Amino acid sequence: MFQIHPFTAFRPIPAKSAQIISDAEATALEFERLKSEKLIVQDEQPRMYIYRQARAKEKYFSLIAAMEMSPTIFVKLSHLQDYDQQVASQTWQRDFNLKAHVEIPVMAFEECDELLDEMQGVANARPLTHFLGKDGATHSVWACQDAARLAQLVGQLQSLVVLSGAEMLARDTPSQGATPVLRAVAFTPIQRVTASASHILVSGGDGALLKKNVLHLQESIVESSEQEMGQPPSGFFDTYMASAPELKPGTNTVAGLWTRRRLPQPKLGDSKAANWERTRFERALLTPWTQASADTRFQIQSLHSGFTRAQLAQYVDSAQAHAAYVFAPTSMQDLLDIVRDHERIPRNAASFSARIPSGLFIQSIV
Numbered sequence: 001m002f003q004i005h006p007f008t009a010f011r012p013i014p015a016k017s018a019q020i021i022s023d024a025e026a027t028a029l030e031f032e033r034l035k036s037e038k039l040i041v042q043d044e045q046p047r048m049y050i051y052r053q054a055r056a057k058e059k060y061f062s063l064i065a066a067m068e069m070s071p072t073i074f075v076k077l078s079h080l081q082d083y084d085q086q087v088a089s090q091t092w093q094r095d096f097n098l099k100a101h102v103e104i105p106v107m108a109f110e111e112c113d114e115l116l117d118e119m120q121g122v123a124n125a126r127p128l129t130h131f132l133g134k135d136g137a138t139h140s141v142w143a144c145q146d147a148a149r150l151a152q153l154v155g156q157l158q159s160l161v162v163l164s165g166a167e168m169l170a171r172d173t174p175s176q177g178a179t180p181v182l183r184a185v186a187f188t189p190i191q192r193v194t195a196s197a198s199h200i201l202v203s204g205g206d207g208a209l210l211k212k213n214v215l216h217l218q219e220s221i222v223e224s225s226e227q228e229m230g231q232p233p234s235g236f237f238d239t240y241m242a243s244a245p246e247l248k249p250g251t252n253t254v255a256g257l258w259t260r261r262r263l264p265q266p267k268l269g270d271s272k273a274a275n276w277e278r279t280r281f282e283r284a285l286l287t288p289w290t291q292a293s294a295d296t297r298f299q300i301q302s303l304h305s306g307f308t309r310a311q312l313a314q315y316v317d318s319a320q321a322h323a324a325y326v327f328a329p330t331s332m333q334d335l336l337d338i339v340r341d342h343e344r345i346p347r348n349a350a351s352f353s354a355r356i357p358s359g360l361f362i363q364s365i366v
Helices: 014-022 023-028 031-036 073-075 084-098 113-122 147-155 207-215 276-292 307-315 332-340
Strands: 009-012 040-042 049-055 059-067 077-081 107-108 131-132 138-143 160-164 182-189 195-198 199-203 236-247 254-263 297-301 324-326 349-354 362-364
Touching: 009 014, 009 107, 014 131, 014 138, 059 147, 073 077, 073 195, 077 332, 113 147, 113 182, 182 362, 195 332, 199 307, 207 236, 207 276, 207 324, 236 307, 254 307, 276 324, 307 324
Parallel strands: 077 160, 107 182
Antiparallel strands: 009 040, 009 362, 049 059, 049 138, 059 182, 107 160, 131 138, 195 349, 199 297, 199 324, 236 254, 236 324
């Protein structure tokens, strides 16, 4: 069903791996320089790889291989998040101008213990690369000795869910020409994938109206606080807004508070996507605010869940945003239920671990 192949990857030399993967855009723009200075080297023979990311007590395994990207492959993929068609096409065009694929799409699979066992078995050997990244995770890479066996197991998968890599689904791109394109992709087991709801910053528009809409939603029994409140439980979200006119001591910023509030209840008969917690929040708060506001300069930004509460509060304290919102961690099962109903979630509404660092593998386009 899915055809994968070994490929002759460019990889950072071990001593420079952490530096090169820290900035995906720089990697894309400086590909030729990295080659000429031999900071990245190309393997002498085609290979598949096992990639492992370890953070705290969690370990994520992925199989890195080239997938045959013919137009017919896309009808067999489940796509989770909405995406920006223009940005996706620009990413494809950038890669073809570079003559290299730099960022690796991530696909998740279910119920294949045999494939996972094979992947973990490869990791018993000495790694090609092993380093602590600037992201606080330890990254390890192994070369697969039995690529044919791994290709056979992947070929038996019944479905794949696209977690990242919207450029794969872009229309009118070189991927949909007469000649199939081989693109490096990562396959990771769903049971080892962690999903997190992204945070939201809201700025512009009528801030007083936004605050009024927030106050309509019932508070939880947790008291408001300037400090860390921990992750909100399911059914709740946290809001940070400027709440007092006085300045914080020794700063030019206005004091603010974190407040925990309840989400509206799911509506009977609505789809799983419409009743998803993030969607219920947007429907109850942001949609009425944007529709009622005469000022169209508002911005609603989804931020990666890695942003700390202190960073979010700083945006509000410095008047760069009206409010910041933090959501409960979402479950992978909820998201799978949505995608099985052929629905989508908003772009950047969830983030996933393990994420394969851009620049760790680079596939040249022949």
